Amino acid sequence: MVHPSLSDPTTDSPPPLKRARHSDMDQHKPNGSQQHPQPNALPALSLSILGVEPLDEFIKEIADFVHHMIKTRRTDHPDEVGSFEVEAKIGVLKERGTGSRLQMPVLVETIMSPEFHDVRFESNMSSHQHKHFNGLLNNLTATSNQPSHPSSPLHHSHHFLKDSFYTSDRGKIRVTRDEKTDAVECIQKIRLGDLNIYSPKRSADWRVSVSVEVPCPRPIGTATLTRRKDRLSYSHEEFSIDLTQVTSTTSAAAAPQIFHELEVEIARPDMLLSTAARRGDPNVPELERSAFDELIRAFVNNARILVRNSIDGWQ
Amino acid sequence: MVHPSLSDPTTDSPPPLKRARHSDMDQHKPNGSQQHPQPNALPALSLSILGVEPLDEFIKEIADFVHHMIKTRRTDHPDEVGSFEVEAKIGVLKERGTGSRLQMPVLVETIMSPEFHDVRFESNMSSHQHKHFNGLLNNLTATSNQPSHPSSPLHHSHHFLKDSFYTSDRGKIRVTRDEKTDAVECIQKIRLGDLNIYSPKRSADWRVSVSVEVPCPRPIGTATLTRRKDRLSYSHEEFSIDLTQVTSTTSAAAAPQIFHELEVEIARPDMLLSTAARRGDPNVPELERSAFDELIRAFVNNARILVRNSIDGWQ
Numbered sequence: 001m002v003h004p005s006l007s008d009p010t011t012d013s014p015p016p017l018k019r020a021r022h023s024d025m026d027q028h029k030p031n032g033s034q035q036h037p038q039p040n041a042l043p044a045l046s047l048s049i050l051g052v053e054p055l056d057e058f059i060k061e062i063a064d065f066v067h068h069m070i071k072t073r074r075t076d077h078p079d080e081v082g083s084f085e086v087e088a089k090i091g092v093l094k095e096r097g098t099g100s101r102l103q104m105p106v107l108v109e110t111i112m113s114p115e116f117h118d119v120r121f122e123s124n125m126s127s128h129q130h131k132h133f134n135g136l137l138n139n140l141t142a143t144s145n146q147p148s149h150p151s152s153p154l155h156h157s158h159h160f161l162k163d164s165f166y167t168s169d170r171g172k173i174r175v176t177r178d179e180k181t182d183a184v185e186c187i188q189k190i191r192l193g194d195l196n197i198y199s200p201k202r203s204a205d206w207r208v209s210v211s212v213e214v215p216c217p218r219p220i221g222t223a224t225l226t227r228r229k230d231r232l233s234y235s236h237e238e239f240s241i242d243l244t245q246v247t248s249t250t251s252a253a254a255a256p257q258i259f260h261e262l263e264v265e266i267a268r269p270d271m272l273l274s275t276a277a278r279r280g281d282p283n284v285p286e287l288e289r290s291a292f293d294e295l296i297r298a299f300v301n302n303a304r305i306l307v308r309n310s311i312d313g314w315q
Numbered sequence: 316m317v318h319p320s321l322s323d324p325t326t327d328s329p330p331p332l333k334r335a336r337h338s339d340m341d342q343h344k345p346n347g348s349q350q351h352p353q354p355n356a357l358p359a360l361s362l363s364i365l366g367v368e369p370l371d372e373f374i375k376e377i378a379d380f381v382h383h384m385i386k387t388r389r390t391d392h393p394d395e396v397g398s399f400e401v402e403a404k405i406g407v408l409k410e411r412g413t414g415s416r417l418q419m420p421v422l423v424e425t426i427m428s429p430e431f432h433d434v435r436f437e438s439n440m441s442s443h444q445h446k447h448f449n450g451l452l453n454n455l456t457a458t459s460n461q462p463s464h465p466s467s468p469l470h471h472s473h474h475f476l477k478d479s480f481y482t483s484d485r486g487k488i489r490v491t492r493d494e495k496t497d498a499v500e501c502i503q504k505i506r507l508g509d510l511n512i513y514s515p516k517r518s519a520d521w522r523v524s525v526s527v528e529v530p531c532p533r534p535i536g537t538a539t540l541t542r543r544k545d546r547l548s549y550s551h552e553e554f555s556i557d558l559t560q561v562t563s564t565t566s567a568a569a570a571p572q573i574f575h576e577l578e579v580e581i582a583r584p585d586m587l588l589s590t591a592a593r594r595g596d597p598n599v600p601e602l603e604r605s606a607f608d609e610l611i612r613a614f615v616n617n618a619r620i621l622v623r624n625s626i627d628g629w630q
Contacts, residue, residue, distance in 0.1 A: 044467075045609055048616035049455060049551045051466030054623065057423045057516060105431035106421065106513075108372045116420035134322055140364060151366030152359075198421075201372060236364045294360055301363035308369065 056297075061111055062195065062208060063279075063296040069192045069210040070276045079170070080190065082214035083269035088303035090262045090310065091123035093196055093205040102205070104198055109304075112196040121196055121207045123261050125310075130260035132311050133243055137234050144236075152237055159231045164223035173219045179228075187213045197303075204310035206303050225250055238295060239302055240267045264302045266295065371612075376426055377510065377523060378594075378611040384507045384525040385591045394485070395505070397529035398584035403618035405577045405625065406438035408511055408520040417520070419513055424619075427511040436511055436522045438576050440625075445575035447626055448558055452549050459551075467552060474546045479538035488534045494543075502528045512618075519625035521618050540565055553610060554617055555582045579617045581610065 047053045066086055073084075093102040095118060102119050104110075112119070125133075137154075144153040160179040165172055176185045192210045199205045227248040234241040246259040266272050275292035278284050362368045381401055388399075408417040410433060417434050419425075427434070440448075452469075459468040475494040480487055491500045507525045514520050542563040549556040561574040581587050590607035593599050 045552055045613045046466035048613060048620055049459075049466065049469065049549075049554070049556070050620060051464065054616055054619045061423050104419075104421070105428040106419070107426040107428055107510075108376050110425040111422040113420040113422055138322065144364075149366065151361035151364065154364065195422075237360055239364070241364070298360045298363060301369055304369045305363055305365055 058109075058111065059293070059297050059300050062300055063293050065193070065195050065208070066210055066296060067276055067279055067292065070273065073192060073212060079216075080212070080214055082187070082190070082212040084272055085189075085209075085211045085213055085265065085269065086272060086299070087209050087211075087263050087265040088299065089121070089123040089207050089209065090204050090303070090306050091121055091125070091207065093119045093121055093198055096120055102198060104200065106198070106200060108201065109197060109199045112198055114193070114195065116196075119196060121194070121205070123207075123263070124259045125204075125262065127245075127258075127260055129311060130243065130245065130262070133262055133306070133309070134232065136309055137232070137241065137243060141234060154234050154236045156232055156234050159229070159233060161229040161231060163227045163229065165225040166219035166221060166223055168219050170216070173216055175218060175223075184218070186216050186218045188216050189213050199307055202307050202310060203312050204307045206307055208303075235267065236302075237298070238267055238271065239299065240265045241302070241306070262306060264299065264306060266299060271295075373424075373426065374608070374612050374615050377615055378608050380508070380510050380523070381525055381611060382591055382594055382607065385588065388507060388527060394531075395527070395529055397502070397505070397527040399587055400504075400524075400526045400528055400580065400584065401587060401614070402524050402526075402578050402580040403614065404436070404438040404522050404524065405519050405618070405621050406436055406440070406522065408434045408436055408513055411435055417513060419515065421513070421515060423516065424512060424514045427513055429508070429510065431511075434511060436509070436520070438522075438578070439574045440577065442560075442573075442575055444626060445558065445560065445577070448577055448621070448624070449547065451624055452547070452556065452558060456549060469549050469551045471547055471549050474544070474548060476544040476546060478542045478544065480540040481534035481536060481538055483534050485531070488531055490533060490538075499533070501531050501533045503531050504528050514622055517622050517625060518627050519622045521622055523618075550582065551617075552613070553582055553586065554614065555580045556617070556621070577621060579614065579621060581614060586610075 070084055074080075093112070094100065095102055097118070137156075141154040141156050143149055144151060162177045162179055164175045164177075166175065167173075171188055171190075173186060173188055176187075177183070190212045192212060194210075195208045197206045197208065225248065227246050229244050229246050231242055231244040234243070241264045242262070244261045244263075246261065247256050248259065249256045272295070275288075275295055278288050279290075279292040281289055385399055389395075408427070409415065410417055412433070452471075456469040456471050458464055459466060477492045477494055479490045479492075481490065482488075486503055486505075488501060488503055491502075492498070505527045507527060509525075510523045512521045512523065540563065542561050544559050544561050546557055546559040549558070556579045557577070559576045559578075561576065562571050563574065564571045587610070590603075590610055593603050594605075594607040596604055
């Protein structure tokens with residue numbers, strides 16, 4: 001076994017240049033012992049020994065996951081070409097065995113391995129929680145329209161939608177009718193992958209999902225399930241925050257079930273796709289190269305803000 | 316069960332003011348559907364719906380932990396008044412049962428609950444890893460002295476220390492002699508608490524420790540253990556990064572053992588204490604109020620940079 005002695009930097013490297021003092025560096029006062037700093041003086045701090053903040057591992061992991069889902073999606077089957085949907089649902093992670101909320105021996109928000117199958121994610125919140133978010137988002141929409149607000153304003157729209165689900169050869173088809181406009185959309189939603197986010201300090205966890213929505217012909221036959229959605233959609237820049245009350249009916253005889261959900265979604269699939277295509281491309285300007293990661297950063301920030309504003313009251 | 320209908324923001328709140336456009340907000344173009352944005356246009360993004368980045372939960376957890384350790388330390392016993400030491404050691408978390416590196420079903424760096432006792436932390440690295448860090452830190456010291464470096468320069472100093480440990484009524488006493496200057500320091504180090512950081516994407520984990528070092532009279536009797544430390548200390552602003560080769564001897568008959576360690580430490584206990592005292596104090600300026608959290612942020616950033624630059628080769 002070799003036990004190398006420590007080498008001093010000056011014996012390994014050429015003598016350091018005398019350091020020029022630039023005005024933007026004058027805030028950094030090295031606190032060498034020669035200078036006898038005052039103990040109560042505020043420390044003059046750089047972000048790190050490298051002068052920069054290290055990369056945020058959490059946000060990069062989400063961005064890598066979404067990017068991987070988009071880039072590895074096979075597109076050679078013409079029937080399966082569709083729009084990518086990236087959404088974060090707010091809910092709770094529950095242990096499959098006990099049905100209790102997941103408990104892990106960690107203190108802060110973290111991303112669960114997809115190989116960890118002992119949990120299921122429940123996005124159904126109590127009506128009380130739902131009302132709480134409705135109030136918060138309404139207030140934010142109002143204050144975001146004040147000139148002093150540090151971001152662009154939120155806009156809201158109220159939708160009444162009816163989903164009917166059909167089983168076909170190619171899988172489950174969803175037909176959505178907008179009950180105000182009578183517009184109809186038929187799609188097959190193909191789930192590509194999920195990441196569960198465990199958030200032990202908060203009342204809620206969250207899940208990032210990537211799907212493809214493939215337009216398809218209107219099915220014939222009888223719907224196996226219908227649901228009515230009363231949805232308030234709050235749009236902010238590239239995101240849509242949807243607060244939805246769902247009334248679900250399996251048959252005329254069965255009593256309808258009511259669910260409450262909250263999700264944040266990347267609003268424009270084409271923009272998602274174009275920024276993903278240019279991610280890290282050395283041939284485009286830095287702003288374009290990093291646009292995908294900045295989009296995911298804001299997406300994660302928005303999901304976190306919702307999670308941190310959750311109260312007790314998950315079902 | 317109550318099923319409240321969703322309420323629109325405008326029915327709950329006074330009508331929003333017409334939004335004034337400020338020059339610093341012009342970068343935020345709301346992408347409402349009325350505006351037909353180009354799909355390839357770069358998104359104009361705020362950091363979130365609130366316009367700000369949400370608080371970093373990880374860094375706040377470390378700051379809360381260190382602050383709690385400092386504030387709850389009893390100081391009424393005159394024999395136990397000392398200096399606080401906050402350090403992050405780089406190493407690996409090992410499962411007690413198997414001795415293998417800890418494996419948890421999470422994808423990114425997270426803080427382990429102190430109640431999770433199934434791990435031990437090993438800070439001993441291979442001589443190869445040690446040499447790797449020596450080279451990196453020497454290079455950084457050299458480049459940080461170039462005018463183009465975005466942070467203040469690192470300084471290094473080389474120390475040869477001899478620790479002798481004694482058992483006394485009050486616990487274990489460490490006597491440290493600087494072999495260059497012959498200066499002697501006698502202290503009792505009282506460990507207040509640790510937080511283990513699991514870092515599944517990297518070759519290393521880390522541990523934050525808070526201790527009190529209490530000066531004490533020089534003990535009499537025979538040392539139970541001696542160790543020689545060959546230490547290169549790299550100082551940067553409020554931090555000291557210590558790369559140490561330790562040669563440990565229990566008796567003249569036993570063969571000496573050699574260990575290699577890397578740690579980053581907050582350099583000035585009095586500055587640590589004074590910023591902790593003013594943390595969140597509404598009666599001091601914002602810069603002073605947040606100085607403790609900014610100190611911990613840079614501390615965490617530095618530990619992360621070391622961890623991310625580790626290579627395989629832990630023992």
